[in-house]
Amino acid sequence: MAEVSTAAKQVLTSGVKPIWCPGCGDYSVQAGIMKALTDLGIERENVLIVSGIGCSSSMPHPFSTFGVHSLHGRLLPVAxxxxxxxxxxxVIGAGGDGDGYGIGVGHLVHNARRNVDITYVVMNNEIYGLTTGQTSPTSLFGAKTKSTPFGSIENPENPIGIALAAGATYVARAFSGDPMHMAQMIKMGIQHKGFSIIDVFSPCVTFNHTNTYDWFRQRVYKLEQAGHDATSISAAMAKSLETEATNWEKIPIGLFYRVEKPTYSALDMTLQKGPLVKQPFPTKQQVMDILEEYK
Amino acid sequence: MASVSVRIAGAHGDGVESSGALLIKVAARTGMHVFAYRGYGSIIRGGHCWYQVRLGSSELKSYGEGIDILIALNQESISNQKSRLRDNAVVIYDPSKIKVEELDGKGYRLVPIPLLDIAIAASGDPIMRNTVALGAVLKLIGINIEAFREVIKGQFGRKGDVVVEQNMKAVSGGYDHQGVQTLYSIEGDGKKRYALDGNTALSIGAYAAGCKFYAAYPMTPASTILHWFASHEDKGVMPKQVEDELAAINMAIGASSAGVRAMCGTSGGGFSLMVEGLGLAAMIETPLVVVESQRSGPSTGVTTKTEQGDILFAMHASQGEFPRIVVAPRSVKESFKVAAEAFNLSDRYQVPVIIMMDLYLSEHVETVEVLGVDGVSVDRGKLVTENKEEGRFKRYLVTEDGVSPRSVPGHKGMEFVAGSDEHNELGDLVTDMYAGLDWAIEVRKQMHSKRMRKIDTMLKNETVFVPEIFNETADHFLVTFGSTTEAAMEAVGILNSQGMNFGLVSFSYLMPLDKEKTRKMLEGKKLINVEGNYTGQLAQVIRMNTGIDITQSILKYDGEAFTGELIAKEVVTLVK
Structure with a gap:
């Protein structure tokens, strides 16, 4: 687990227990988010953690920040x-592979291209856990699950490639078995101005007996140590395709791509006047002035 | 004559809509009352479309049955519209393009004008033929040509005097054309009224109430709300066109949960996609205003035609039980008021408010003298920024009135998680690992009844949840909701002028309803429900709430709007 000082932990902890099984990769993600927020010194009242549905949706509850535990697949529009x-x-989005790469994948594409300044952490376990083990959009070809007892005949999605193609300005991948690295990826994502996605391999110890901690440990390597140029979209795209090309023998984690681009808020006309919530309501005269258009 | 209905007809791309809009503006400037509606298809060029502009010297309640003056811009306009021509109707057309033999011997006043030649001579632009025809209309109804100049100047002033002069030449060509003389005397009272459609009035009402965020996916007939917000972005609102209606409602919920007054809007098809989000707003008790502008269904239906077929759907959309407000504004003016009120109601009770527009109400234009800006006030309900209790903030505190204090991010000590799962007062879930435990069962009961209690609170505190009755001592009553009300009111006038004694009961708010007051109002009366649907959905709502069964009805589901004349005619056959 990522290390967080006890005092800081208390400030950010609500005391509510998440629903995860013992050994679930999501505990590391919780610790990673907590470490990132603590390191960055962000006050808890200014943090909003939004989740969808699934095991991952438990994420806001152990935090003493603001949170919305929303609908399946809809966390990105809420966030x-x-x-x-x-x-x-x-604003941190915390979802799962079913939530974000299945039922809600459309919102990933569109919020990435909008470059809304939110950090989206996807707990990717290649299985539907809370519904007791059906195939997921990232389950491997041939995966035997409750809904594919004879093996899945669908190809797994490439979420990194989708995020890159959609225009995400920060694309990273982490592994729950390497919590310090993950916390770093999340922290950089929060610091990044724009849409950040961190796809986290977060093993499901109950329903996925293929993509286990050990399975990942044998395959993952860090892009930072492999001379990857994270400023190059083509290099990033090539790396995103490597997993399938090597039949999942080599799985890169770390920062795939980062680029500075104006965020949605920076370009929005209305937000030039400050946060929307702080802008005054119109006066009667302002309404009457608008009405003049219709005379 | 109390009113004149002018119908401009042609193909899409002929400038029918802009000509209608111009006539509306000129007439409204002279102080005439205007009621206008247009018929069109889902096509950009070609096909057939029309814009009917009814002008009167007193208030109008429908666009009028029948045509007094027809501007026929193509041959199809003659064959398509001839059945609607009144006796003695005037038909303006260009004899070089249009044959009118089929109108021979019917007593119509045919006014052939070389529209195209005059337009070309005036400006070189063939589209200006509409302006030539408008000139003839102005003369026919006695509007001074200078009123036209004033409007054109306002519209094209910046483009320079050349355009204004071209327009004036074209309009004079029709105005002064030989044989064109004033036949109708509609007097304007000189008062400048607002001329606007329901969606515009609704948008301005929302704006006045401080709605800063509007999310939508384009869909007729709700799109013009998005256009309104988009064209007023410089006035401090954020319009957001999103990928689908799932995003629209959930983004609005996100914005609202961060403290901004937010709205989303669509038609029935998009509302179908929003249904799950509606339940989320209700469960996390986040204020939300949803606009549903109905059109002919089911499915894609008749995309550009009106219907009142979605009210039962809106009242029951989304799984489980939760309090909500469903309201159908009854006029352009009321669209403003309802929208402005909706945000207060939604904040006060932390419930979703669904505003049921329809294509007819969204798109028809009325002149309105006072919209009611002075009546707009802001009440954000139990929005708090400080936790007065020890420990974590109880966002879902169980209260007698069912409404809990609400906080938004940015305020220390007010943190909570808004959960779509059942939760306790703190917002912590009582599902998952606690489901079935005795205390969790008790919390579920408490929280569900807390939310549902808000219905009683609303009924107790608000006066709007009863229908309105007109002419209480009448022998018969028409019963309507939403946009049908004005036409029904017009029908009552027609029927009573024929010696009958009719009244009207009309519903704006449909849910919740004060059952007792509604029952007392309707009990023992002879009722005829008039609705724009097949199954009599309002009658079903009334039966469900009061046990009163309305046995006579006038139902319309052909996509066209009601008029007073049409309703009166149907009523006469019913009560005979």
Whole structure:
């Protein structure tokens, strides 16, 4: 687990227990988010953690920050709406592979291209856990699950490639078995101005007996140590394709791509006047002035 | 004559809509009352479309049955519109393009004008033929040509005097054309009224109430709300066109949960996608205003035609039980008021408010003298920034009135998680690992009844949840909701002028309803429900709430709007 001082932990902890099984990779993600927020010294009242549905949706509850535990697949629009309403908030989306790469994948594409300044952490366990083990959009070809007892005949999605193609300005991948590295990826994601996605391999110890901690440990390597140029979109795209090309023998983790681009808020006309939530309501005269158009 | 209905007809791309809009503006400037509606298809060029502009010297309640003056811009306009021509109707057309033999011997006043030649001579632009025809209309109804100059100057002033002069030449060509003379005397009272459609009035009402965020996916007939917010972005609002209606409602919920007054809007198809989000707003008790502008369904239906077929759907959309407010504004003016009120109601009770517009109300234009800006006030309900209790903030505190204090991010000590799962007062879930435990069962009961209690609170505190009755001592009553009300009111006038004694009961708020007051109002009366749907959805709502069964009804589901004349005619056959 990522190390956080006890005092800081208390400030950010609500005391509510998440629903995860013992050994679940999501505990590391919780610790990673907590470490990132603590390191960055962000006040808890200015943090909003938004989740969807699934095991990952438990994420906001152990935190003493603001949170919305929303609907399956819809965490990104909720998070984006909140960010646009109050640009001063640190908004973190915490979802799963079913939630974000399955039912809600459309929102990933569109919020990435909008470059809304939110940090999206996806706990990717290649399985549907809370519904007791069906195939997921990232389950491997041939994966035997409750809904594919004879093996999946669908190819797994490439979320890194999708995020890159959609225009995400910070694309990283981490592994729950390497919590310090993950906390760093999340922290950099929060610091990044724009849409950040961190795909986290977060093993499901109950329903996924293929993509285990050990399985990942044997395959992952760090892009930072492999001379990857994270400023190059083509290099990033090539790396995103490596997993499938090597039949999942080599799985890069770390920062795939980062680019500085104006965020949605920076370009939005209305937000030039400050956070939406702090802008005054119109006066009667302002309404009457608008009405003049219709005379 | 109390009113004149002018119908401009042609193909999409002929400038029918802009000509209608111009006539509305000129007439409204002279102090005439205007009621206008347009018929069009889902096509950009070609096909057939029309814009009917009814002008009167007193208040109008429908666009009028029948045509007094027809501007026919193509041959199809003659064959398509001839059945609607009134006796003695005037038909303006260009004899070089249009044959009118099929109108021979019917007593119509045919006014052939070389529209195209005059337009070309005036400006070189063939589209200006509409302006030539408008000139003839101005003369026919006695509007001074200078009123036209004033409007054109306002519209094209910046483009320079050349355009204004071209327009004036074109309009004079029709105005002064031989044989064109004033036939109708509609007197304007000189008062400048607002001329606007329901969606515009609704948008301005929302703006006045401080709605800063509007999310939508384009869909007729709700799109013009998005256009309104987009064109007023410089006035401090954020319009957001998103990838689908799932995003629209959930983004609005996100914005609202961060403290901004937020709205999303769509038609029935998009509302179908929003249904799950509606339940989320209700469960996390986040204020939300949703606009549903109905059109002919089911499915894609008749995309550009009106219907009142979605009210039962809106009242029951999304799984489980939760309090909500469903309201159908009854006029352009009321669209403003309802929208402005919706945000207060939604904040006060932390419930979703669904505003049921329809294509007819969204798109028809009325002149309105006072919109009611002075009546707009802001009440954010139990929005708090400070936790007065020890420990974590109880966002879902169980209260007698069912409404809990609400906080938004940015305020220390007010943190909580808004959960779509059932939760306790703190917002912590009581599902998952606690489901079935005795205390969790008790919390579920408490929280569900807390939310549902808000219905009683609303009914106790608000006066809007009863229908309105007109002419209480009448023998018969028409019963309507939403946009049908004005036409029904017009029908009551027609029927009573024929010696009958009719009244009207009309619903704006449909949910919740004060059952007792509604029952008392309707009990023992002879009722005829008039609705724009097949199954009589309002009658079903009334039966469900009061046990009163309305046995006579006038139902319309052909996509066209009601008029007073049409309703009156149907009523006469019913009560005979």
């Amino acid at each position: 984006a709406g909140a960010k646009l309403a109050n640009d001063e908030l640190t």
